[in-house]
Amino acid sequence: MQYSQKVMDHFMNPRNVGTLENPSGVGEVGNPTCGDIMHIEIVVKDDRIEDIKFRTFGCAAAIATSSMVTEIVKGKTLEEAEKITNRTVAEALDGLPPVKMHCSNLAADALHEAIKSYRQGGAPEASIEKGCCQSEPDSACQQGMEINLPK
Amino acid sequence: MKSIYMDHSATTPVDREVFEAMVPYYTDIYGNSSSVHSQGQKAYRALEESREKVAALLGAKPNEIIFTSGGTEADNQAIITYLAKNPKKGNHIITSAIEHHAVLHTCEFLAQQGFELTVLPVNSYGEVEPDTLRDAIRPNTALVSIMHANNEIGTIEPIKELAAIAHEAGAVFHTDAVQTVGKIPVNVTELGVDLLSASAHKLYGPKGVGCLYVSKGVRIGSFMHGGGHERNLRAGTVNVPGVVGFAQAAEMAMQRLSSREAPLAGLAKRLTDGIFAAIPNTRLTGHPEKRLPGSVSVCFDYVEGESILLMLDNHGIMASSGSACASGSLDPSHVLLAIGLPHEAAHGSLRLTMGKDNTEEDVDYILKVLPPIIKNLRVMSPLGQ
């Protein structure tokens, strides 16, 4: 298995790592396939993602996709950001090894969760509660499920 | 850039002397050891001399050694053909939850074929406790297979006691000794095992060759069919250069084993102590004392193993991990789960297995590089803050 240079670059020098002082939205998803967790915070101003930070517990692909997704959407409108898919992220990284494609699910999902939480009033906890795995066992599990964080 | 190899449980480099011993058997003495002519005779002599050397390392008789393509084949042959050849001994097999897949998957395959299988749990150090075997064994238990030492966590199993329990119940005992042969003393008589698998490439020999020890009087069969090599027990032209390399490696291991053990254990201690001193929220996996010399295996909370490996590799350090993300299958190591680690902890697994060429300098270099790597990854992690 080999990662593209872009993946290695984003893994070794991840952009936008950390948390935000007053996030307007927070999204967090976990991956049932291998057990990793991704956390994204956004600051929204005039319908644009003014700032974005992530923290990820996962492999190089998971870290690189998180980093890449933050880079792609920073400055974009919410509408534009909502259109970002897992594929967009994987392609921006010049592809991922097949066994690692599921890692890219997390990044876009976490972003969408953050936007959703902003639209719902920005309560950070709001987005972490729902477990899609229970409601739609098949499709949702493959997409990445939300989990409750060990605090 | 530095290049520090610390993955000796995966494989080792071929020793120069081993390589040199092998070369003539590719180019000059290339005969098939089964051929009648003088080329064949020379190859045959080399094969039999090699058998003596490998037998000596194991404390076995030469005619108790069958050369195979490696540890995996030896495991498969031992388990499958013993059961096939001894149907009256019963249809129950026992193994442990931390076996190498060469044993575990072989036993699971047999279970699908109708054998009854018991997979013994281990304690938190990864030891198979003799009482668990005693409780599991039955009159119809034909074979017990427990590894000598675990490849991931380094724990050495109480084989002597376990084998005695198997024998009391009339079962044969197989051990996968791939990790121990050449690293610690392995004597088949002392251990009391009936079948034992070994592999050359773990002791500075070549890949693609190993052996199965079969105690006199234990009946096994051929695993592959098609030729009378290895006393009808292993079809296929013998890999004479490989076998010669294996024998050379065995001979060298025998001479140097005792002088290598203590320094390796010392390096492992230095590395382990250093890691624990510098990195909080770390757990040792495997037994603190009863472990392979040179094996360090730990789990760092809140970070993931593949990320650690790639960061280390970026600094020239080569290691391995039982993390789900680092395995092609995306399952965390069955060994780490068997010792009771939660999924998230197994995620942060790092295994450093040292060999004869590793030095204190290597250890100190890792101790310089590793703590900031873990720290950076933890900053990046949403857990544990």
Ligand code: FES
């Ligand atoms: S995070 Fe587990 S494989 Fe990518």
